[in-house]
Amino acid sequence: MIKLVPLTCSSIPIFMKKPIHILVITLLLFSCKEKGKLIDSNPQENYPDKSEIEKTHHITSLNKENTNGFSIIIHGGAGTILRKNMSSEKEAAYKATLEEAIRVGYNILKNGGSSLDAVQKTINVMEDSPLFNAGKGAVFTNAGTNEHDASIMDGKTLNAGASAGTTIVKNPINLARTVMDRSPHVMLSGNGANSFAKEQGLQIVEPDYFYTEKRYKSLEKIKETETSQLDHDNKVAAFYDEDIKNSKFGTVGCAALDKNGNLAAGTSTGGMTNKRWGRIGDSPIIGAGTYANNNTCAVSSTGWGEYFIRAMVAHDISALMAYKNVSLQEAAKDVIQNKLSNLGGTGGVVAIDKNGNMVAEFNTAGMYRATMNAKGELAIGIYKD
Amino acid sequence: MIKLVPLTCSSIPIFMKKPIHILVITLLLFSCKEKGKLIDSNPQENYPDKSEIEKTHHITSLNKENTNGFSIIIHGGAGTILRKNMSSEKEAAYKATLEEAIRVGYNILKNGGSSLDAVQKTINVMEDSPLFNAGKGAVFTNAGTNEHDASIMDGKTLNAGASAGTTIVKNPINLARTVMDRSPHVMLSGNGANSFAKEQGLQIVEPDYFYTEKRYKSLEKIKETETSQLDHDNKVAAFYDEDIKNSKFGTVGCAALDKNGNLAAGTSTGGMTNKRWGRIGDSPIIGAGTYANNNTCAVSSTGWGEYFIRAMVAHDISALMAYKNVSLQEAAKDVIQNKLSNLGGTGGVVAIDKNGNMVAEFNTAGMYRATMNAKGELAIGIYKD
Numbered sequence: 087m088i089k090l091v092p093l094t095c096s097s098i099p100i101f102m103k104k105p106i107h108i109l110v111i112t113l114l115l116f117s118c119k120e121k122g123k124l125i126d127s128n129p130q131e132n133y134p135d136k137s138e139i140e141k142t143h144h145i146t147s148l149n150k151e152n153t154n155g156f157s158i159i160i161h162g163g164a165g166t167i168l169r170k171n172m173s174s175e176k177e178a179a180y181k182a183t184l185e186e187a188i189r190v191g192y193n194i195l196k197n198g199g200s201s202l203d204a205v206q207k208t209i210n211v212m213e214d215s216p217l218f219n220a221g222k223g224a225v226f227t228n229a230g231t232n233e234h235d236a237s238i239m240d241g242k243t244l245n246a247g248a249s250a251g252t253t254i255v256k257n258p259i260n261l262a263r264t265v266m267d268r269s270p271h272v273m274l275s276g277n278g279a280n281s282f283a284k285e286q287g288l289q290i291v292e293p294d295y296f297y298t299e300k301r302y303k304s305l306e307k308i309k310e311t312e313t314s315q316l317d318h319d320n321k322v323a324a325f326y327d328e329d330i331k332n333s334k335f336g337t338v339g340c341a342a343l344d345k346n347g348n349l350a351a352g353t354s355t356g357g358m359t360n361k362r363w364g365r366i367g368d369s370p371i372i373g374a375g376t377y378a379n380n381n382t383c384a385v386s387s388t389g390w391g392e393y394f395i396r397a398m399v400a401h402d403i404s405a406l407m408a409y410k411n412v413s414l415q416e417a418a419k420d421v422i423q424n425k426l427s428n429l430g431g432t433g434g435v436v437a438i439d440k441n442g443n444m445v446a447e448f449n450t451a452g453m454y455r456a457t458m459n460a461k462g463e464l465a466i467g468i469y470k471d
Numbered sequence: 472m473i474k475l476v477p478l479t480c481s482s483i484p485i486f487m488k489k490p491i492h493i494l495v496i497t498l499l500l501f502s503c504k505e506k507g508k509l510i511d512s513n514p515q516e517n518y519p520d521k522s523e524i525e526k527t528h529h530i531t532s533l534n535k536e537n538t539n540g541f542s543i544i545i546h547g548g549a550g551t552i553l554r555k556n557m558s559s560e561k562e563a564a565y566k567a568t569l570e571e572a573i574r575v576g577y578n579i580l581k582n583g584g585s586s587l588d589a590v591q592k593t594i595n596v597m598e599d600s601p602l603f604n605a606g607k608g609a610v611f612t613n614a615g616t617n618e619h620d621a622s623i624m625d626g627k628t629l630n631a632g633a634s635a636g637t638t639i640v641k642n643p644i645n646l647a648r649t650v651m652d653r654s655p656h657v658m659l660s661g662n663g664a665n666s667f668a669k670e671q672g673l674q675i676v677e678p679d680y681f682y683t684e685k686r687y688k689s690l691e692k693i694k695e696t697e698t699s700q701l702d703h704d705n706k707v708a709a710f711y712d713e714d715i716k717n718s719k720f721g722t723v724g725c726a727a728l729d730k731n732g733n734l735a736a737g738t739s740t741g742g743m744t745n746k747r748w749g750r751i752g753d754s755p756i757i758g759a760g761t762y763a764n765n766n767t768c769a770v771s772s773t774g775w776g777e778y779f780i781r782a783m784v785a786h787d788i789s790a791l792m793a794y795k796n797v798s799l800q801e802a803a804k805d806v807i808q809n810k811l812s813n814l815g816g817t818g819g820v821v822a823i824d825k826n827g828n829m830v831a832e833f834n835t836a837g838m839y840r841a842t843m844n845a846k847g848e849l850a851i852g853i854y855k856d
Contacts, residue, residue: 278749364663373783405790
């Protein structure tokens, strides 16, 4: 019944890779099978019972007894990410950018910086990469434009900032941070949000900065097949084949705990390819795409946004911890593998609790993700195994 | 220690007004003092301990033992609503419109209609009145326009729909319903949402339909004083005096339980007077302004939206019921009088649980509100006493 799980998987605690922890490895391998289930794409078949979940708690408790422990976890989107479809070059490129991003946040935390700064600057690296559906690499709307959503939340104060549908802001997470810090509001949208960004001196780019050939071709492909996408309820066309669904799963996000015990989370996205009517997904919605509360956890979501809003994914994880006194791992598993899956939603979260425990929970074939703990141990994962 | 509470207060169950229930009145007066505290504006001083809360549970249990019981509760905004500032004509006008609105929903429910239809049609009446900050009576933005937000949620399916920043849709709650029923999305915004409304054949009006002299004067007044509104952190100006705060407290909302046991909630608003930068408040945010779940409750919020988003007011009430097994009344009190108040937020909610129990909880001086139960008993309230 014992199955070896590759040690490159982020769901394995990083300290397990160190030879001095051979005994720990031996003991923990007995729980790897359950841990493997945690991130399986079939929630019904593999959803463990409570006793199994409890067995796995300790393996993500990286910092529980650390003084001034800190940790950081990121995602670059979840979806049908299969090893068989991935070239080694592409995989290396994703891993390199995930590592570059998380090391930025790690260094901020190591030097005593705030989790908010770590989240923001880490996300900036992914926003500036064309690989992810955020910032530079954002997908195209039906109108051939790029409309960005982002949000950030401070677990210490419960302050939050968000922006939806901006078109000229180079780094949308910076706008979300500025909305939080420099306006009386939580959420700004559209041209108004663009104007606020200009007034605040954020970096503005021409809309064609966000043009990437790959994303534009995705839009063209979807438009070609659009007429076949009316479902049986005659709802308005959208997003029904696997390839198209994947087009909206490149959201980036980060959750971090700093040396002062403050949690923060942030999320940034271009939304869905071919989106229209000013569609807003979960990424800029506090409680759905992003949530942070020093009493519980910090969460960033990625996936089919409509379901994440309906399930209130990020806040529900926090509420389960606060009111049912369950661990982050149990809460994240329940919300993603049970509640979200039962609604029909797909995607995942990265989250971190007030003790620095980290979890990457998803019900898709893969999720780009990475973790670093206070010891500087790095783990990067893409697939579910 | 026993204090008489006026029987016109909506927090008193309606059957108490009937002479045939003298004995019930006598018994229940013993719990009126605690009930009075429920809606007091000073949460710190008057927040009852758990034993006191429990004493008051039964007095809102209007339908617990009814077969096919149903009920409906509405609000027309919360804020510094004081009897001394209200003319009898104005008070009569508010009460008449609240009654007209709730009777529309009541009749739908009585005839076996859905809670979703009851919520939508009830809100339509308030949207069509110039009295409330929604639809016809919406406040003006900084640009002299009217931008409407709305949301609706179905407790049976957890489907939801929302629209933000529309300018030409006569009844924004109808757009939210149509987003839910006829699009693959939960939330649309701005011109895109306007376009969707047109495509779907919703009633479109010229922007000047939303002009009311009273609201326009409010905008002018605020603009005159705006330069004095930079706070000590040098944040961007907004909304700091009592009069201005009140300008954003006219949101309307409704929660209903139908004969089939399905809960629904909806909210509609013009947002804040003088809002800019495409500000989005809590009204169109599922989990903040609106939430419904057949397993727990249906909630509609009104108040200072930024705080309602940060506190995830509507979803938090549901989560407390689901995970802590507390009553609707306890959950609403905890979130409004404790959590929201501790953040500095002001406003309130109307909510209804799966047994038809209703609660109007607020930490402001008043909230326009009304309830009807399956017996057709109506209660209307404005002030906290």
